[in-house]
Amino acid sequence: MTLTIRKIIVISLIGMILLLGNVLVVANWLTEKGVPAKANWLRENFLTGSAITVIIALLILLVNPGKGRLAITRTCPVCDKRLLGNPRYCSECGSKVA
Numbered sequence: 001m002t003l004t005i006r007k008i009i010v011i012s013l014i015g016m017i018l019l020l021g022n023v024l025v026v027a028n029w030l031t032e033k034g035v036p037a038k039a040n041w042l043r044e045n046f047l048t049g050s051a052i053t054v055i056i057a058l059l060i061l062l063v064n065p066g067k068g069r070l071a072i073t074r075t076c077p078v079c080d081k082r083l084l085g086n087p088r089y090c091s092e093c094g095s096k097v098a
C-alpha cells in the first residue's frame with residue numbers, strides 16, 4: 001500500500017461521508033422540483049414488465065465475453081495448453097500467444 005493509494009482511500013471516504021450526509025437534502029430538492037412524480041409517470045408509461053425484461057436481456061448480451069477472462073485462465077490457441085501468468089509464447093509448442 002503506497003502513500004498515493006492511502007490518500008485516495010481517505011479522500012474517497014470523506015467524499016462518501018459528505019455524500020451520505022447530503023442524501024436527504026438532495027432527495028428534498030428533487031421532490032421540490034417534481035422529479036419523483038415525473039419518474040412515476042415514466043415508470044407507468046414506459047417501464048412495463050416486458051420492457052424491463054428486454055433491457056436486462058440486452059445488458060446480459062452486451063457484456064463483453066472476453067472481459068471476464070483472467071490472464072491466469074488463458075490457453076494456447078494452437079495446442080490448448082493452459083498458460084500460467086501472462087507469457088508471450090506458449091511453453092509447450094512455442095507459438096505466439098496474442
Ligand SMILES: [Zn+2]
Nearest residue numbers: 076079090093
Ligand atoms: Zn501451445
